[in-house]
Structures are given as structure tokens and as C-alpha cells.
Amino acid sequence: MIALLRPTTSIRQRLLTYLLAGAAATAVILYFVVQSVARQLAQESLDNILTASAVSIVDNTRVRGGEIRVDIPYFAFSMLGSTTDERVFYAIWLGDEFLTGYGGLPRDRDTGATSLRSAEFLGDEVRIATIRRPFSVLEGSSTLEVSVAQTLKGQRATLGRISAMAVGIGAGFFVLTAALALVVANMTIRPVNRLTRSLSRRGPADLRPVSAEVPREMAPLVATLNSFMTRLQTSLSRSEDFIAEAAHRVRTPLAIVRTQAEIGMRRAETPENRQNLREVIRAIDETSRTAGQLLDHAMVSFRADSLDDEDVSLSALAQDAVARVRPMAELKEIEIAVATHGDPHLRGDLILLQNALANLLDNALKYTPPEGRIDIAIHRTDTGPVLTIADDGPGFPENPTAPLTDRFVRGPDVGDIVGSGLGLTIAEEVIRVHGGTLSLSNRPEGGACVSVSFPSA
DSSP: OOOOOOOOSOHHHHHHHHHHHHHHHHHHHHHHHHHHHHHHHHHHHHHHHHHHHHHHHHHTEEEETTEEEEOOOHHHHHTSSSSSOOOEEEEEEETTEEEEEOTTSOOOOOOSSEEEEEEEETTEEEEEEEEEEEEEETTEEEEEEEEEEEESHHHHHHHHHHHHHHHHHHHHHHHHHHHHHHHHHHHHHHHHHHHHHHHHTSOTTOOOOOOSOOOGGGHHHHHHHHHHHHHHHHHHHHHHHHHHHHHHHHHHHHHHHHHHHHHHHHHOOSHHHHHHHHHHHHHHHHHHHHHHHHHHHHHHHHHTTSOOOEEEEHHHHHHHHHHHHHHHHHHTTOEEEEEESSOOEEEEOHHHHHHHHHHHHHHHHHHSOTTOEEEEEEEEOSSOEEEEEEOSSOOOOSSOSSOTTSTTOOOTTOTTOOOOSOHHHHHHHHHHHTTOEEEEEEOTTSSEEEEEEOOOO
């Protein structure tokens, strides 16, 4: 029993899966990297602008006439929120004394020269930059603290657009990578497909070693395959030689035994002895015929996958087959008529076609009663040549227990007619390898009809 292959996911599918999984992971990482870099750049840009604004305010703070005067330059706030609807706040402290701005703006307890932080103010999240400088006044030295804040709505909107852009970039990267992965997967498995096509075009009889260049990873597989085909070729050659030798060795002694049995039957004195010898001769004929047809069947099996391709005339093929069986037909006084409409030709193996037609004619002769008739008709249809052989015999059984084209299957009404059950099998196999079909039917007026249809050449 031949074990059925159970293929799992193909190499191409696995490779595509791995590549696409890597592409998807890379696209996700790319999205987060772009988003993180954009957020960091936006934060740094805003912090730099806020710090620059605070520094410009500090630089424009003076003491005049014993009073602290704060000249807030226009550009200090114009660089903030100029392209968005952001709100800008500021607060100026001298030590713990509030000078101007928004007194409720959160102060940072940090005492460093510069600090940056995020906080809530008036219901919005703001980013605050604070600059601290020593400041001299009449009373002595103090610390001037300037804080500049801006809401983050615009920044968030910008980050949202950047996130959407990052999604588009990630999706585009994935699509591009998927296309490249498909190309790479197809190129990677191309040697496997090429090897598969090369082997699939071969018939079982073509067991030449694979000589095509293959990737290094496939070399052990191809070497094993070549070794297997070499062993198989050796085994098939031995089997073919054995069948031919066995058939020859069986036929020769059987012919000698049959001759001796015929001599003994002529010399037998009692009817019982003559009847026994007739049974012996019949068994010898059946054995000899079986051996011959086994050899024919083996020959068909070995040639079926390496057919000769030549032009064959069906009319000439039928006339030659009739000439071969004419002596046997004349012994039974059976008339064989050949009717040809045109001269249909086909491409095929002449030896196998001769063998198939010989077996069909031999069956017709066996089952046609003495003084009967066999009609052979050849004509062409729209689909191709058709050959029919009709006889006056008992016909085919209506409901056989097994198809009559199976090996060693014979009808229930064969009686004492010698046969092996291989004739129709051989004919059907030959016709099938030529792309044709064989059908069995019974004639309305009695007798069997075998119809063989071939495709157009």
C-alpha cells in the first residue's frame, strides 16, 4: 500500500509568514520610533522657544530710579503661538515678591538657573520654562525669576498629525516589504519549483540522474534522489529481464509437454485417457497463453512511459492484425470484414497499438462461434479516429462483479474457452496511454462490440 503524503505549510508560505511577521514588527517599531522622535523634537523645540522667551524677558528687566522696570519685548511672545491658537502666560518674581504676569502660574521649587516642567493651569496642561538670575536692587541682591508657559493643544494636534503620518509610513513600509517578501520568496523557491517541474515531466521509465544546478542546501536531497533512481533503474531492468526470461523458459517446456500430450492422446486406447489428455492440453494452452500475455502486459507497462511517436494508419494497422489471425479464423470458418471510411491516422507507438488490436481480435475470435462473423469498422469523428470490433459471440455480461478490463477478470459465461483475463487489460492500458478510451457494449442483434476512440492527431 502506497503511503499518502501529508504536506504541511509550504516553504513559500512559511518564508512569507516569517518575512511578513518581521515586516509587521518592524512597521510597529518604526511607528513608535517616529512618534517618540517627533514628541521629543517637539518637546525640545518648545522648551527652547520658552527658554529663549524667558531669557529675553530677563535681559530686558532693569532698575531705573529705584524701580524695577520690565520691558517685555514683542518677539518674546511672538515666537510662541504665532501659528497656532495656543495661550501664552508669564510670571515675574523678585525673590518672593510677585512683580507682574499671572500670579497663579505654578512655581517650581527648583533653585537652579533653568528649569522645565509640565503643569496644569486654568484647566489646560501647560509647559513652563523658568529662568533665575541674580538681580541687584537698592536693598541688596535678590533673585529674579521669570516663567513663561504655553498650552499644549497645538503640540498635541501636531503630534496627532505626525502619528497619523507615522501610521501611513508604517503601512507603506509594510506593503512595500510584503511585495519584496513575495518576490524574495518566489526567487528562493524557484530552484525547488524548477526541480519539481523537471521531475514531473518525466515518466516512471525516465530515471536519469538529475544534473541541473541546485542550491547547496538542496544538494543532499538531489544526491539521495539520484541514488534512489539509480537503484530503481537497476531493479526495473532486472525485473524486465526476469519477466522475459521467465516467459521464455515457461513457453519452451510447455510446448514440449503439449507435443508429448498430443502424441499420447493419439496413442491412448480408452476414451477416459484421451479425455484426460485433452484436459492436460487445455491446461497447457491456458498456461502458455497466460505466460505470453503476462509478457505482453509487462512490455506494455515498460513502454507506456516512453512511447515511440510515429504516424500510424488505423486502416493499415487493422489489415495487418487481420492478416495475422486469418489462419485461425479460417480454421473456425469465421469471416472477418474490415470497413474503412477514409484513412484516419494517429500519433503513437506502433508496437503497442499492434499488441492492443491483436488482443481485441483474439478475444473476438475466441468467443465467436464457428461460421460466425467479425466486423471491424474505422471512421473519423469530430473528436478523432474511432475503431470498432463487433462479433457474433455471447456478448459481455450485463452486470459483471468487476470491470472486465481489470487484470485476470473474466465473464461468468466463458465456459471452457481458454483465456487469462489479461487481453482487455492490455488493450485498455495501451489505449489509455495514447489518450484514448475503450468502451464495451452488446449489439442489439447479439454479440459483443468493443469501441476504441482516439484523440485527434
